[in-house]
Amino acid sequence: MKFIDEVKIFAKAGDGGNGIVAWLREKFMPQGGPAGGDGGNGGNVVFVANPNIHSLLDLRFQPKILAENGEDGGKKNQFGHAGADKVINLPVGTQVFDEDTNELITDLSEVGQEVVICRGGKGGWGNNRFATASRQSPDYAYSGRPGDQRNLRLSLKLMADVGLLGFPNAGKSTLLSVISAARPKIADYPFTTLVPNLGVVRRPGGKHFVVADVPGLIEGASEGHGLGFRFLKHLERVRILCHLIEPEGDLIARYETIRNELTKFSDLLISLPELIVISKSDTVTESEQKASIKDFEKYLKKAGKSCVLMSAATKEGLESLLTQLGAAVFEAQTPDNS
Ligand SMILES: Nc1nc2c(ncn2[C@@H]2O[C@H](COP(=O)(O)OP(=O)(O)OP(=O)(O)O)[C@@H](O)[C@H]2O)c(=O)[nH]1
Numbered sequence: 001m002k003f004i005d006e007v008k009i010f011a012k013a014g015d016g017g018n019g020i021v022a023w024l025r026e027k028f029m030p031q032g033g034p035a036g037g038d039g040g041n042g043g044n045v046v047f048v049a050n051p052n053i054h055s056l057l058d059l060r061f062q063p064k065i066l067a068e069n070g071e072d073g074g075k076k077n078q079f080g081h082a083g084a085d086k087v088i089n090l091p092v093g094t095q096v097f098d099e100d101t102n103e104l105i106t107d108l109s110e111v112g113q114e115v116v117i118c119r120g121g122k123g124g125w126g127n128n129r130f131a132t133a134s135r136q137s138p139d140y141a142y143s144g145r146p147g148d149q150r151n152l153r154l155s156l157k158l159m160a161d162v163g164l165l166g167f168p169n170a171g172k173s174t175l176l177s178v179i180s181a182a183r184p185k186i187a188d189y190p191f192t193t194l195v196p197n198l199g200v201v202r203r204p205g206g207k208h209f210v211v212a213d214v215p216g217l218i219e220g221a222s223e224g225h226g227l228g229f230r231f232l233k234h235l236e237r238v239r240i241l242c243h244l245i246e247p248e249g250d251l252i253a254r255y256e257t258i259r260n261e262l263t264k265f266s267d268l269l270i271s272l273p274e275l276i277v278i279s280k281s282d283t284v285t286e287s288e289q290k291a292s293i294k295d296f297e298k299y300l301k302k303a304g305k306s307c308v309l310m311s312a313a314t315k316e317g318l319e320s321l322l323t324q325l326g327a328a329v330f331e332a333q334t335p336d337n338s
């Protein structure tokens with residue numbers, strides 16, 4: 001399915017039905033009074049966070065969301081039917097902005113969360129409502145009120161616990177494919193991953209966490225190089241970043257390049273806890289490891305950081321990596337559970 005994480009739509013709730021002017025004229029009631037019924041209320045536009053939806057794609061095909069209008073009132077004091085609500089299912093993690101004011105209207109971050117985005121107009125009163133002792137034949141009724149309408153921008157930020165990031169080809173998608181049931185595309189050329197992928201990692205004791213794999217970053221991503229910053233927003237809600245670095249060459253330079261790009265993206269992203277992973281450990285011999293990785297480890301140590309070595313191919317270091325990620329995620333989930 002195509003992954004779409006930004007859409008603009010127009011939403012309008014239903015207008016209230018008009019109240020009407022009518023008179024009761026029945027065979028044995030020559031003096032029949034006002035009997036115009038009220039209009040029905042217009043339907044609301046309601047957004048619901050649905051865990052089975054993963055993209056805003058559907059809305060690309062329905063840029064106008066309209067709830068039903070209320071019916072006009074009827075003769076003999078009959079109420080008009082209320083208009084049906086228009087319920088739109090959206091991915092969990094969708095933020096809804098007013099496109100004209102840029103105000104964040106709601107953040108659908110909880111499964112099943114339901115928000116009325118546009119309220120339907122109230123139905124107007126029919127003339128029967130206006131009858132009083134001194135005004136027995138009111139010949140007027142109210143029109144229904146218009147339903148709310150607004151231009152909206154929907155922006156999906158995936159809800160994951162762990163965010164994989166690094167240069168293209170670092171092995172992010174391969175890692176996701178060995179730790180979860182996700183089957184992202186994997187290849188030995190850069191920018192294989194074009195949109196984010198999610199995978200669920202199952203841990204002992206029935207626990208699980210969600211990992212997001214986003215397209216690789218390169219130097220100048222902030223200026224739009226490569227796929228740019230386009231998908232980094234999906235990492236803003238993770239609990240821990242998992243930064244993958246290939247074992248060859250200047251690891252320090254590559255680590256710093258990615259960190260610099262994150263700094264340019266947001267204060268939030270750069271301040272998240274990180275786990276640094278040297279990937280593809282099977283591709284370097286032990287003596288090579290000593291040479292290329294030692295300097296990097298020293299550099300990290302100075303900054304009070306450390307890294308783990310891992311191979312998605314041989315699974316070396318994988319369990320330890322998952323344990324550390326799990327610890328970071330579950331600790332954050334149950335802070336009092338010490
Ligand atoms: N030997 C070895 N090769 C690996 C390992 N992990 C990944 N690779 C290979 O490295 C290449 C890139 O892997 P991907 O998982 O597609 O890399 P990526 O980081 O998702 O790349 P982008 O999607 O382009 O950002 C593929 O040819 C993988 O088979 C590993 O642990 N060992």
Ligand SMILES: [Mg+2]
Nearest residue numbers: 172173192193
């Ligand atoms: Mg990939």
